[in-house]
Amino acid sequence: MSKLSYKELEKELIALKKIHIEASKNQEYEIFFDNMAEMVEVIELIYNKNDQPIDFYIRDINLSFAKFLGKPKEQLINKKGSSVIGKIEADWLSSVASVDKTGKQISFKNYSTEFDKYYYVTSWRVSKNRVGISFTDISKNDNYEIDKQKFNETVLDNIPADIAVFDINHNYLYVNPKGIRNVETRKWMIGKSDFDYCDLKNIDKSLAQGRRDVFNKVIQNKEQTDWLDKYHRDGKDFYIMRKFYPVFIDDIFHYVIGYGVDVSELKEAQHELNQLNKTLKESLEREKELNQLKTKFVSTASHEFRTPLSAINFAAGYIKRYGDKITPSVIKKKLHKIEDQVLHMTQLLDDMLIVGQAEAGKMRNNPVSINLGNFIYDIIEEVASSSKESHEIELIDIENLKSGGIFIDEKLGRNIFVNLLSNALKFSQEAKKVVVELSSEEKYTVISITDFGIGIPKSEFKSIFIPFNRGKNVDLIQGTGLGLSIVKEAVKSIKGKIIIKSSLGNGTTFIVKILNT
Ligand code: ADP
Numbered sequence: 001m002s003k004l005s006y007k008e009l010e011k012e013l014i015a016l017k018k019i020h021i022e023a024s025k026n027q028e029y030e031i032f033f034d035n036m037a038e039m040v041e042v043i044e045l046i047y048n049k050n051d052q053p054i055d056f057y058i059r060d061i062n063l064s065f066a067k068f069l070g071k072p073k074e075q076l077i078n079k080k081g082s083s084v085i086g087k088i089e090a091d092w093l094s095s096v097a098s099v100d101k102t103g104k105q106i107s108f109k110n111y112s113t114e115f116d117k118y119y120y121v122t123s124w125r126v127s128k129n130r131v132g133i134s135f136t137d138i139s140k141n142d143n144y145e146i147d148k149q150k151f152n153e154t155v156l157d158n159i160p161a162d163i164a165v166f167d168i169n170h171n172y173l174y175v176n177p178k179g180i181r182n183v184e185t186r187k188w189m190i191g192k193s194d195f196d197y198c199d200l201k202n203i204d205k206s207l208a209q210g211r212r213d214v215f216n217k218v219i220q221n222k223e224q225t226d227w228l229d230k231y232h233r234d235g236k237d238f239y240i241m242r243k244f245y246p247v248f249i250d251d252i253f254h255y256v257i258g259y260g261v262d263v264s265e266l267k268e269a270q271h272e273l274n275q276l277n278k279t280l281k282e283s284l285e286r287e288k289e290l291n292q293l294k295t296k297f298v299s300t301a302s303h304e305f306r307t308p309l310s311a312i313n314f315a316a317g318y319i320k321r322y323g324d325k326i327t328p329s330v331i332k333k334k335l336h337k338i339e340d341q342v343l344h345m346t347q348l349l350d351d352m353l354i355v356g357q358a359e360a361g362k363m364r365n366n367p368v369s370i371n372l373g374n375f376i377y378d379i380i381e382e383v384a385s386s387s388k389e390s391h392e393i394e395l396i397d398i399e400n401l402k403s404g405g406i407f408i409d410e411k412l413g414r415n416i417f418v419n420l421l422s423n424a425l426k427f428s429q430e431a432k433k434v435v436v437e438l439s440s441e442e443k444y445t446v447i448s449i450t451d452f453g454i455g456i457p458k459s460e461f462k463s464i465f466i467p468f469n470r471g472k473n474v475d476l477i478q479g480t481g482l483g484l485s486i487v488k489e490a491v492k493s494i495k496g497k498i499i500i501k502s503s504l505g506n507g508t509t510f511i512v513k514i515l516n517t
Helices: 006-022 027-034 063-069 081-085 090-102 142-158 183-189 194-201 206-221 264-322 328-359 372-386 410-426 483-493
Strands: 039-047 053-061 106-112 117-127 130-137 162-166 172-175 225-233 236-249 252-262 368-371 392-396 405-408 433-440 444-451 497-503 507-515
Touching: 039 063, 039 090, 053 063, 053 081, 053 090, 090 106, 090 117, 090 130, 172 183, 183 194, 194 206, 206 225, 206 236, 206 252, 236 264, 264 328, 328 483, 368 372, 372 392, 372 405, 372 410, 372 433, 405 410, 405 507, 410 433, 410 444, 410 483, 410 507, 483 497
Parallel strands: 392 433
Antiparallel strands: 039 053, 039 130, 106 117, 117 130, 162 172, 162 252, 225 236, 236 252, 368 405, 433 444, 444 507, 497 507
């Protein structure tokens, strides 16, 4: 068959068919009709009550169509379509019915999955209820090839990704509209390189060089390479995942396909997931630490309680057993011992409650503005009276800060300084003086407490803040090992800082920095 355009083909066919129908009695045309390469049939549509087409009768069919259906013409003519073809597609039937109804001829391309062939289908009205249909196999037609190319281009142009094809020299052979939006630039780009593009747009050539390096690598290694490009536009980060994919035909390098897809949402989701994972890990870690602490807490606490309880038990038993034989002063001494131990246990319980709260993150920080002088004098007074005025507590305030204010949660503040000051007195029993000093830094009010006592070994600067940990040099000085862990949590809650300066046998300074606002 000579190569005809669709239009020509269509015209010719219709003319032929019309002639055939009009002169169907004409032997000459009957021969012609049967020998046509195209498959032609005339059908009579069958409608239901609602005027919907449901089937058809084959009223005439040419030889090539009959051959295609694998039956002699006589066995097909006047047969119902459904009995010959099997399933008749409703779409197809309604298209043909529209030709019957409107008298308007239609032509369309149709792909038959059953035969893997493309057909050019033309349908026209012959008479009432009768419609002629021709099928021209265009699977091998050049026009169809052009269509295929068009189809490929349309697909590439509309793919939601940047697509570019490069020749062996890394010059553009194709770039789709997603890759370069501007039509003119896109056309201009063909045969050019990324360096030309950088020149055109007046952008740094490092972008082009980076791509060139990847390109060379892809050709050298004969395998695809992926990378991630990050852009910043309109205050947002964008991530494009890019690929260079080499195409070899019969082992000869042909071109490289460049592919880029926006993975910003994916990146964001990944980031969120990582963040979530981190938080989860942290809370798991914290949970683990808390559990370990609880175990340590229970065992240490029961041990800490056992000592005072057995002391109380011993003192009470002593009085019970020897009450009538001992002097009132000995009884008084024993009762004092009991009182001391009860006090110690109460302190232990209080401290444990606070540590428990801190560990559970329940230490609330509600800072208020208070007078620094009042705050610090109250604490000094309380500690001095409970230590029975064992030391002179000197307040140094060169900058006269005590008349000013401090912004702190009162309860947390008291927890910090009562503990530090009590420790200063407790661990400097040989000394007579403890110094409290007020000073200021740019963002902080600084309160330091200095004693001239036993000091803290440098190796223990960290461990003494862990609940129940006590220094190796405390000997018989009583304590629970909870005070500094309370101080640490309270300082953390008020977003302050704590620093230790100490030298063994000479004394210790605890420096606490409190944010001004
Ligand atoms: P406690 O005072 O009940 O032992 P703390 O938690 O308050 O518990 O202190 C922990 C440890 O830190 C103490 O046992 C001691 O070894 C050391 N420490 C704290 N303050 C001082 C200080 N002013 N001088 C020397 N050592 C101190």
